[in-house]
Amino acid sequence: MATPWSEESKRRLTAVGSVGAGILAWELYASRTQSLFVPHVLDVAAAFLDQLGSSEFWTAYRETLLPFLLGWTSAIAVGVLVGLLVGLSPAARSIVAPYFTFFNSVPLATFLPVLVIAFGIGLGSRTLVVFLFAVVDVFFTTASGVAYVDRDLLVMSRSFGLGRARRFRRIVVPGALPSIVSAVRLGTGRAVLGMVVMELLLVSVGVGRLVGVYRDTFRSPELYALLASLAVFGLTLLVLVRRLERLVHRGRPTAYGVNS
Amino acid sequence: MIELDDIGMTFTRSGKHFDALDGVSFRVEKGGFTSIVGPSGCGKTTLLKVIARLARPTRGELRIGGRAVATPGRDRAVVFQNFALLPWADVLTNAAFGLEARGVGRAEREEIARRHLARVGLTGFERHFPHQLSGGMQQRVGIARALAVEPDILLMDEPFGSLDALTRKVMQEDLAALWDAEADRTAVMVTHSMDEAVLLSDSVVLMNTRPGRVEDVVVVPFDRPRTAEVVRSAEYRDFAGYLWERLEQMHREDLARTVPT
Numbered sequence: 001m002a003t004p005w006s007e008e009s010k011r012r013l014t015a016v017g018s019v020g021a022g023i024l025a026w027e028l029y030a031s032r033t034q035s036l037f038v039p040h041v042l043d044v045a046a047a048f049l050d051q052l053g054s055s056e057f058w059t060a061y062r063e064t065l066l067p068f069l070l071g072w073t074s075a076i077a078v079g080v081l082v083g084l085l086v087g088l089s090p091a092a093r094s095i096v097a098p099y100f101t102f103f104n105s106v107p108l109a110t111f112l113p114v115l116v117i118a119f120g121i122g123l124g125s126r127t128l129v130v131f132l133f134a135v136v137d138v139f140f141t142t143a144s145g146v147a148y149v150d151r152d153l154l155v156m157s158r159s160f161g162l163g164r165a166r167r168f169r170r171i172v173v174p175g176a177l178p179s180i181v182s183a184v185r186l187g188t189g190r191a192v193l194g195m196v197v198m199e200l201l202l203v204s205v206g207v208g209r210l211v212g213v214y215r216d217t218f219r220s221p222e223l224y225a226l227l228a229s230l231a232v233f234g235l236t237l238l239v240l241v242r243r244l245e246r247l248v249h250r251g252r253p254t255a256y257g258v259n260s
Numbered sequence: 261m262i263e264l265d266d267i268g269m270t271f272t273r274s275g276k277h278f279d280a281l282d283g284v285s286f287r288v289e290k291g292g293f294t295s296i297v298g299p300s301g302c303g304k305t306t307l308l309k310v311i312a313r314l315a316r317p318t319r320g321e322l323r324i325g326g327r328a329v330a331t332p333g334r335d336r337a338v339v340f341q342n343f344a345l346l347p348w349a350d351v352l353t354n355a356a357f358g359l360e361a362r363g364v365g366r367a368e369r370e371e372i373a374r375r376h377l378a379r380v381g382l383t384g385f386e387r388h389f390p391h392q393l394s395g396g397m398q399q400r401v402g403i404a405r406a407l408a409v410e411p412d413i414l415l416m417d418e419p420f421g422s423l424d425a426l427t428r429k430v431m432q433e434d435l436a437a438l439w440d441a442e443a444d445r446t447a448v449m450v451t452h453s454m455d456e457a458v459l460l461s462d463s464v465v466l467m468n469t470r471p472g473r474v475e476d477v478v479v480v481p482f483d484r485p486r487t488a489e490v491v492r493s494a495e496y497r498d499f500a501g502y503l504w505e506r507l508e509q510m511h512r513e514d515l516a517r518t519v520p521t
Contacts, residue, residue: 156344159312159332160361160409170360174348 039221048225056210057229064199064206067123071130072191076184078131079138083183086139087146088172103136108194112202121203133194138187145179146172181248185241192234261325262288262413262446267310268319269303269472279471280306281317286465286477290325290412291444295457296465297503299511303472304450305417311448312338312415324413334362337411341418343398345390345405351377352386354401358409369408376404379438396427403435416449420456428456436460440485454507458500459486466506469514478503 005013023041030038039047051057086093112129119125149172157167173180199208207230214223269281280303288294296304309315310322313332322329324336337358345354352370353360355377359369377383380400390398399419406414419435420428436459439447451457457464461480468475481499482490490496 150344152340152342152344153346155314156338156340157357157361159314159336159338160358161332161334162361166361171346174346177348 036218037220039224043221044224044228047219047221048228051222051225051229057226060207060210061229062206064195064208067126068130068191068195070123070127071194072134072188074127075131075134075191076138076187079135079187080142080180080183083139083142083180084146084168084172084176087143087149087176088168093143100136100139103132104140108133108136109197109201112198116202121205126198126203126205129198130191130194133197134187134191137190138183141183141186142176142180145176145183148179149175177248181241181245184244188237188241192237261290262311262448263323263326264307264311264320265323266320267307267317267322269306269310269315269317270319281310282471282473284320284472284474286474288446288448289462290446292462293439293447293449293460294463294465295461296448296450296467297452297454297457297507298467298472298475299469299507299514300452301472301514302467302469304467306472307467308338308415308417308448308450311413312336314338334409335412336415337406337409337413339399339402339406339414339416339419341421343390343395343402345398345401347390349389350386351382351388351390351393351401354390355382355404355408358405362409373404373408376408377401379407380404380434394427395423396431399423399431403438407438412446414445414447416447418450418452421452432456432459436485454504455500458496458503459491464503466503466510468510470517475510476506 026038027041030040082092082096086096108129111132115125115129119128153171153175154167157171162170196208199206200211204212207226210226211223214220214226264284264286267281267284268279271278271280284303284307296307298304306315310317313322313329313336316330324333346357349357352373356364356369356373359372364372374383374386377386377400380403382397382400382404385393385397390401393401403419406416420431423431439445439460449457449460454464458480463480464478466475466478467473482496486496
């Protein structure tokens with residue numbers, strides 16, 4: 001009773017308790033209904049450990065992650081670079097904007113069948129889908145970040161005779177950096193979405209194929225364990241992006257004071 | 261010497277023409293401190309931008325030292341109303357930014373910047389970030405940044421406009437003291453405070469609105485430094501009062517000309 005809990009550990013304990021209660025509720029439901037599609041918690045945990053030791057699991061992830069990583073990184077690289085360029089040059093904007101606006105206004109999922117017909121279901125085609133899902137948001141977020149770089153700083157740097165190239169490096173890029181990080185965060189979410197949509201709805205490969213196999217053969221503990229591993233994957237990406245965000249925002253003023 | 265010869269600037273917005281400046285001619289002697297004062301909307305900030313060549317006039321010519329000028333140059337440095345400091349860079353980097361823009365190496369520019377930060381009373385704050393400083397201190401960084409490039413002409417756009425009254429007064433006195441130590445540097449300051457203009461200037465350019473134009477150029481007949489004794493004298497107060505009245509009158513005339521639509 002007299003243990004002095006810090007606010008931080010109280011919060012953590014509450015979160016852990018909440019998750020524990022959720023698992024307990026799940027287990028209670030599972031043991032009462034005996035449904036084939038609501039497996040026992042321990043069965044799922046066992047399946048999860050089994051999967052970590054199986055080659056099927058890792059092969060599926062390799063198939064899924066390779067196009068994801070390629071599409072994700074290239075979308076961020078291309079989106080950020082083109083976004084910076086377009087934010088700077090009205091001419092570049094006129095050239096590029098119609099394409100991005102087009103892809104922004106039509107749900108990308110409608111293109112998937114066409115892409116598969118045109119390019120097949122190989123690595124290149126799957127990379128392209130992830131890329132297309134992510135690149136549009138990365139581009140728009142970056143471009144608007146550049147467009148809203150503090151004009152007074154641009155005027156100031158011009159008054160001191162800073163040349164175009166160095167103005168870009170010293171004012172535009174650091175000024176747009178918070179937006180670039182937002183672009184990376186949005187793009188990461190979109191890339192995951194692209195990956196899932198493609199594998200579940202269209203091309204049965206990798207983790208998506210495995211999900212289908214487990215579902216169709218009623219192996220629900222394995223199915224749940226696989227979904228849990230996807231959650232771990234998503235969480236890892238999220239933590240990485242958060243780290244990046246915090247790194248960039250460190251020392252910058254915010255509406256709520258200063259980031260530390 | 262800065263010469264403005266029949267400077268005019270017309271903006272066109274949705275088909276309508278608007279004369280921000282028209283027929284502006286005056287000269288600023290080398291080594292002099294000139295203030296540009298006028299009611300809001302008289303184009304005084306635009307005029308300062310023209311001298312900095314951050315804006316291009318549609319008519320007329322700007323000459324500095326007898327030569328027509330069309331670009332920002334090494335001979336001029338600007339102090340901005342909203343300070344325009346890089347929020348992601350520390351005080352030292354900010355103060356050295358003008359030198360960096362001009363290609364001065366790191367060690368040298370930081371040494372020079374330190375010296376100028378010391379002049380504005382910011383020694384010890386080199387590694388602070390702008391948001392950790394008060395408005396007055398931020399503008400001190402802005403002034404140090406401008407002085408560090410050793411400009412022939414210092415251009416100031418309402419440098420104390422966003423500061424509270426007390427900070428403003430202290431900054432004015434410190435700037436006056438800094439200025440008295442500068443032998444032949446020329447300064448042009450835009451302000452809407454006549455007291456500030458009279459305290460700091462050798463001459464005051466009175467501007468009027470619609471179109472933005474020069475109403476009068478008044479020489480301030482008081483010696484430097486303008487000690488508390490001078491400022492308290494009846495002559496000084498009469499002079500400042502006279503200019504305030506003219507300014508107020510212009511403002512009222514402008515209001516009277518405003519027809520509600």
